[in-house]
Amino acid sequence: MPVLTTDKGAVWRRRTTGQSLFHWFIWLVGIAIFVVCWQQISEATTWFFVWDAPRIAGDIWSRATPPKWDYIAQLGRPIWDTLNIATLGTIIALFMAIPVAFLAARNTTPSKLFIRPIALFIIVATRSINSLIWALLLIAIIGPGVFAGVIAISIRSVGFCAKLLYEAIEEIQESQVEAITATGASRWQVMAYGIVPQVLPALAGIAVFRWDINIRESTVLGLVGAGGIGLQLSASLNVLAWPQVSLILLVILAAVVLGEWVSAKVRAAII
Amino acid sequence: MLKLKKLVKTYRTGDQALKAIDLEIPAGQVLALIGPSGAGKSTMIRCINRLVEPTSGEVWLAERELTHLGSGALRRARREMGMIFQEYALVERLSVMENVLSGRLGYVGFWRSFLRRYPQSDVDEAFRLLDRVGLVHMADKRADELSGGQRQRVGICRALIQNPKILLVDEPTASLDPKTSRQIMRLICELCAERGLAAIINIHDVALAQRFVQRVVGLRAGAIEFDGPPEGLTPDVLTTIYGEEDWEATIEKAEDEDEIEAAE
Numbered sequence: 265m266p267v268l269t270t271d272k273g274a275v276w277r278r279r280t281t282g283q284s285l286f287h288w289f290i291w292l293v294g295i296a297i298f299v300v301c302w303q304q305i306s307e308a309t310t311w312f313f314v315w316d317a318p319r320i321a322g323d324i325w326s327r328a329t330p331p332k333w334d335y336i337a338q339l340g341r342p343i344w345d346t347l348n349i350a351t352l353g354t355i356i357a358l359f360m361a362i363p364v365a366f367l368a369a370r371n372t373t374p375s376k377l378f379i380r381p382i383a384l385f386i387i388v389a390t391r392s393i394n395s396l397i398w399a400l401l402l403i404a405i406i407g408p409g410v411f412a413g414v415i416a417i418s419i420r421s422v423g424f425c426a427k428l429l430y431e432a433i434e435e436i437q438e439s440q441v442e443a444i445t446a447t448g449a450s451r452w453q454v455m456a457y458g459i460v461p462q463v464l465p466a467l468a469g470i471a472v473f474r475w476d477i478n479i480r481e482s483t484v485l486g487l488v489g490a491g492g493i494g495l496q497l498s499a500s501l502n503v504l505a506w507p508q509v510s511l512i513l514l515v516i517l518a519a520v521v522l523g524e525w526v527s528a529k530v531r532a533a534i535i
Numbered sequence: 536m537l538k539l540k541k542l543v544k545t546y547r548t549g550d551q552a553l554k555a556i557d558l559e560i561p562a563g564q565v566l567a568l569i570g571p572s573g574a575g576k577s578t579m580i581r582c583i584n585r586l587v588e589p590t591s592g593e594v595w596l597a598e599r600e601l602t603h604l605g606s607g608a609l610r611r612a613r614r615e616m617g618m619i620f621q622e623y624a625l626v627e628r629l630s631v632m633e634n635v636l637s638g639r640l641g642y643v644g645f646w647r648s649f650l651r652r653y654p655q656s657d658v659d660e661a662f663r664l665l666d667r668v669g670l671v672h673m674a675d676k677r678a679d680e681l682s683g684g685q686r687q688r689v690g691i692c693r694a695l696i697q698n699p700k701i702l703l704v705d706e707p708t709a710s711l712d713p714k715t716s717r718q719i720m721r722l723i724c725e726l727c728a729e730r731g732l733a734a735i736i737n738i739h740d741v742a743l744a745q746r747f748v749q750r751v752v753g754l755r756a757g758a759i760e761f762d763g764p765p766e767g768l769t770p771d772v773l774t775t776i777y778g779e780e781d782w783e784a785t786i787e788k789a790e791d792e793d794e795i796e797a798a799e
Contacts, residue, residue, distance in 0.1 A: 437624075437627075439620060439622055439624040440624050440625070440626050440627070442586055442620075442624060443618065443620055443624035443625070443626075443690075443693070444626070444637060444640065445586060445613075446584055446586060446613060446616070446618040446703075447613065447614070447618075447637060447638050447639075447640045447641050447693070447697055448610040448611065448612075448613035448614035448640065448641025448642075448697070449610070449637070449640035449641060449648075450610065450640075450645060452645050453640045453645055453648055453649075456645070456648065456649050457626060457629070457633075457637050457640065457648070458626065461626050461627075461628040461629050462626070462627075462628065464628065465628075
């Protein structure tokens with residue numbers, strides 16, 4: 265109770281004395297943990313390498329510049345693959361995510377007790393494994409190449425898209441659904457008229473947002489052999505061809521900026 | 536036409552929203568349901584078309600009992616009850632025309648409605664109704680571009696295109712200004728008279744109710760406290776429904792407005 269009654273009248277403070285002490289104590293514990301951790305990390309670090317870092321970085325910088333510009337002729341195809349992996353992966357992910365989202369949303373799930381937990385499990389399971397790891401698994405199963413990358417990206421995106429979409433479904437205005445139900449519409453008609461129009465902007469936003477993320481993710485898939493520009497990156501890194509690496513990084517940057525720009529435009533158009 | 540027998544609704548929290556309501560509404564009668572917030576007005580009309588499941592009791596629409604219907608039969612019964620909502624409850628991102636036609640969903644199959652291929656007769660009727668409420672030029676506008684009064688007119692069209700036997704109207708004027716409120720109430724009552732429709736209108740504004748309806752039912756804490764003509768709403772009656780307050784002004788206002796109306 266921050267309102268204290270004294271003989272001079274009522275006094276208001278943000279916290280009572282007990283709460284203040286508790287706050288100080290929590291801060292004290294937090295700082296102590298930080299200091300202990302810092303010490304442990306410090307002991308496990310070879311500081312010689314860290315002090316050396318600026319010199320090494322400068323060395324790599326001088327080797328990597330200028331980028332090997334004529335190498336770009338060999339990058340067109342891989343960056344196109346990368347964009348395709350991201351785009352196809354996102355589309356496939358949406359096809360899988362939409363039903364999962366409707367099964368997971370409290371207000372549309374057919375069964376809160378059985379089906380909703382399954383849908384939530386799918387969301388958590390696909391989100392918890394990084395796309396690189398999915399790619400490694402899928403390369404073992406379906407062999408290296410772009411297809412493995414597409415599937416890895418799509419599986420990884422299902423949980424993300426479904427989670428955001430089911431949250432959007434749960435936030436719809438119930439009155440519009442009620443009004444459609446009151447006309448005698450069937451379950452599917454209620455869905456098509458009462459719910460879908462309300463979540464369509466969210467769905468479009470989620471799709472471009474995920475596409476944007478997937479462009480980034482698909483650039484590294486090649487590192488494990490799942491196609492795209494990452495393949496070139498890992499090859500160049502392996503032979504220490506720094507001018508090629510720097511060019512690849514520039515191309516990736518350009519692709520990401522492009523993705524960012526397109527998704528910003530699309531989102532602005534929806535809202 | 537509509538008959539409620541011992542209708543009870545107890546929410547899972549234990550709140551008894553309706554305590555054994557008995558009510559009978561003949562065909563063509565427009566009835567205003569008044570009462571304080573939380574008296575169970577909304578619950579009552581939602582129990583009739585089972586947007587809220589009643590706990591016990593019976594609802595008879597014409598010759599059919601509604602509380603035991605399976606989902607298919609319930610949908611067919613709902614087609615006969617048009618509903619109008621407080622915040623209009625239009626599907627905001629659909630056009631005015633789509634909103635009006637959504638009143639026909641109970642009659643049209645899924646794919647036809649999904650592809651917006653409604654029978655021409657439905658489309659004709661939609662145009663007639665929009666023309667009747669003066670919005671035919673707005674048919675292509677998106678619902679969220681309309682003003683409050685216009686949206687409620689679209690809501691009325693959506694309810695009427697169902698070709699209902701009764702209108703269930705939940706606070707039609709609560710979010711409208713006084714002038715628009717009166718226009719909307721007048722429109723609802725005129726349309727009911729034209730089509731011989733019965734209606735239950737939940738309304739907060741006692742003066743507005745008195746002006747337009749033939750019968751007033753006062754609900755308090757889930758029980759009917761008053762049932763009679765609008766002239767029967769004396770300060771004493773209003774006190775039993777709402778609690779102690781100076782009611783003279785409310786009643787006088789209604790009479791004044793009548794005089795102004797007459798003068799106009």
